[in-house]
Amino acid sequence: MDLRFTPEELAFRDEVRTFFQDNLPESTRIKLHEGRRLAKEDIITWQRILNKKGWAVANWPVEWGGTGWTPVQQYIFQEELQLTPAPQPLGFGVTMVGPVIIAFGSEEQKKRHLPAIANLDVWWCQGFSEPGAGSDLASLRTAAKREGGHYIVNGQKTWTTLAQHADWIFCLVRTDPQAKKQEGISFLLIDMKTPGITVRPIITIEGGHEVNEVFFDDVKVPAENLVGEENKGWDYAKYLLGRERTGIARVGLSKERIRRIRELAAMERAGDKPLIEDERFCEKLAAVEVELKALEMTQLRVVAAERHRTDNKPDPASSILKIKGSEIQQATTELLLEVVGPYAMPYQSERDDDERWNEPPIGPEWAGPIAPTYFNWRKTTIYGGTNEIQKNIIAKAILGL
């Protein structure tokens, strides 16, 4: 048992860290550090820098541009991205539809889509949830009816993150309305420019535009855009959701947030001393740090166990990563809200389409994004399977209840 990185791993970390420092546009780093929203261009620019380096799709097989890194190296790479902080390569392509196409897609699909995902020439979004199919995803109703060489898609997807930027959407659609609910689902790739698709923004509680509704009205999708076999889509979706075992904890992100909390709490005053010297505040911060350290160790246990994995069963420790990781992320946003104090109050929009974007800040220049981030971050215990659904899964799969 040795919980330190090997000299090789440390050298790798330094290499990654140096590359990020030298190549990440400073404006992007500052936006992330201050909790501000990134523009589409920021994300594309960074992913192309990574792609040029050969690191955009680090987790893919080498033949499709992956790095062949060990699980520990993959972990270090993710951790350094979050610590820098730098944008993660766009997940909808890199960790979701890409691996599904690699595992189940046709050769044409691979050739057509994978390089475009790596270079973010094509922006993907995820069409899973529907108004009537959230936690009970398999009850989805968006229908795809085969007519000759096409599927005709009708229905509605919702909570579609960044669909406003998207060129393509990967969808779970019902191809056999007669079958049991998990068995009649297919995995379909759809060009967002196809006639009949309408995207409508959903503004979330903090006022931001991140998610959307996507409507499909007699949308004609070529049959060659079906991934794998018809009616096997549920299996592919499960494969997709089960793959990201360790990234989801976002330990690096929470570490970066805690750095930010310390930085700001040292500047803010609480009575006759800086807030960072307030006993009660420090204890709350220390409590979150303890939880985070424990989560980091748990995550490392999972990463280290990867090389022993022979089956596809998740490590029991991995089950807690999503739940604990999201709780800790939320706790950091709560502490930041506490740091900012009364200047949490002014609403300062940073929506791309809001003309007040360029107005001078009200109060401390760093205050603006803090309350919105707190409100926005309530999403983390809801998306990707609510934490309650995660507990159902753990109860069944790990505890056998």
Add this chain to the structure above:
Amino acid sequence: MDFDLSEEQRLLRESLDRLIGDRYDFEQRKAYGRSPEGWSRELWAQYAELGLLGLPFAESYGGSAGGPVETMIAMEAFGRALALEPYLATVVLGGGLLRHGGNREQCADLIPKIADGSLILAFAHTERHSRYDLHHIETRAVRDGAGWVIEGDKGVVLHGDTADKVIVTARVSGGTRDRNGVGLFIVDAKAAGLSRRGYPTQDGLRAAEISLAQVRVGPEAVLGEPGAALPLVERIADEAIAALCAEAVGAMAVMHEMTVDYLKTRRQFGREIGSFQILQHRAVDMLIALEQARSMAMFATIMAAENDATERRNAVDAAKVQIGRSGKFIGQQAVQLHGGIGMTIEYKVGHYFKRVTMIDTTFGDADYHLRELARRGRSPAAA
């Protein structure tokens, strides 16, 4: 980075599991607890035979030169067994003080006796008003020719009732709460002026209140440097905390297993109570608390050997916070989910609950260590 045990470590764990499987079921434990000393001399001899009592010591002293991981393996097994023997007091605390602070003669004299099972030690440190502050020491040691005279009262000395020798902290100079001026003395339990009152603890172990009234010791009794022993005490406390974390994880794991089994077998309203979602989620929350605790026990194990005292203390503080919180949650919920049966003294689960509760009060509870972390203003996560 790897969390794997070596081949030898796996064998150690297997032999411990076998021993505990054979010799430490709940009924056997009760019998050991009823014996006059409150633990089993016969098992102690078996521990010696298996090499457990010499685990952390140099081979030249009859040990097997194991590290903190070996201690973790042993303590986790003892946690699963709810073992009553004075392993922490003798091997981890007493042995640790000797290993890190003893001179050649002291080590050569005492460590082989620890390893062969013929010497029981106790660490007499806590006082009525010290709570968890390691530097709060009222007991005094005054020079007397070449030797010393010790005067003071020590409390809740784990296994102080059966110890052959007691290692005592006493102040050789300065005020009660000074960091400087702390000395360590190896005192024979039969020394004139030393009296002790043994008693059972809540969790079925044994402890003693020890009075030292003008106890005279020779120069050979001095452990480490008189007046500068606090860093040694802190180091041993950290090692003991790491060991206790591992023991607590063993106990928590059993409580979790028992609870999940109970949810699968107990039927009410015509079905297994484990089919109720609220109980499923509680069991998952217990699992999360257990895995977080296990992670921190491993972290503490590795960091307890760290030479940078601040790094070490930060890590150990954080671990003790996690263990305290996880232990309280798992213990309380294990009793709750067992319902009435969990309340009975005849049933095992409550005994585990009591042990993890008492572990929290040993060398600082969760709140104490959280305050320490907050006071230092930084923690391992910030490093």
